[in-house]
C-alpha cells in the first residue's frame with residue numbers, strides 16, 4: 213500500500229511546536245497531517261466520553277435511488293441558526309455544543325492548531341470495527357463554500373484514509389459512487405492520483421483549498437481494524 217511519506221513543513225504554525233506535515237495535491241489543494249495533536253491519555257479520555265454520551269444513530273440514507281443503512285454511526289452538532297445539513301437524503305438533527313461540553317474543549321484545541329479557523333459545525337462518525345466504512349465522496353455541499361477547510365480528528369483504532377483524484381468534475385460521482393471503498397493499492401505502487409494516510413489515535417488531518425472540488429475520499433473496510441474508531445470532522449457552514 214502506498215502510505216505517504218510526508219514532507220515536514222516548518223514555520224507553518226509558529227504558535228505551537230506540534231509537528232505538522234503538508235502534502236501538496238496540486239491545483240490549489242492540499243492536506244495537512246498532524247500525527248500527534250492530542251496526547252495519548254487525553255485522546256482516550258475523550259474517546260470514552262464520546263463513545264458513551266453521544267446519541268449515536270445509524271440512519272437510512274439514499275444513494276443513486278437505493279436506500280441502505282449508513283455503514284457507521286453518526287451524530288451532528290452545530291451552532292444554532294446555520295443552514296441545515298442534508299446529505300444522501302438524510303437531514304441529521306443538530307445537537308448543541310453545550311449538550312456535550314468536552315466537544316468545546318476539543319474544538320478549542322483544533323482552533324489553536326489551525327490559526328484563522330472558526331468551525332461552527334461537527335459531524336461525528338463511529339466505526340465499530342473494520343466492516344464499518346465511509347465510501348468514496350467529497351464534502352462539496354454548497355453550505356461549506358468553494359474551498360472549505362475540513363479538519364478531521366481520529367480517536368481510537370487506526371484506519372486508512374484514502375484520497376483519490378476525480379477523473380473529471382461532472383462524472384466523478386457516477387464513476388466512483390458505487391465502487392466499494394475497500395481496495396488497496398498494490399504494495400510499493402506509487403500513484404500521484406491516490407494518497408493513503410494512516411490516521412493515528414489523537415491525529416488531525418486537514419483538507420484545504422480545492423480538495424473537495426477535485427478529490428474524493430474514503431475510509432475503506434479493513435478486516436484487521438477490529439476496534440472502534442471515533443472521527444470528528446469540523447467544518448464551517450457559511
Ligand SMILES: O=C(O)CCC(=O)C(=O)O
Nearest residue numbers: 335337346364431443445
Ligand atoms: O472518518 C473519516 O476520517 C472521514 C469521515 C468523512 O469522510 C466524512 O464524514 O465525510
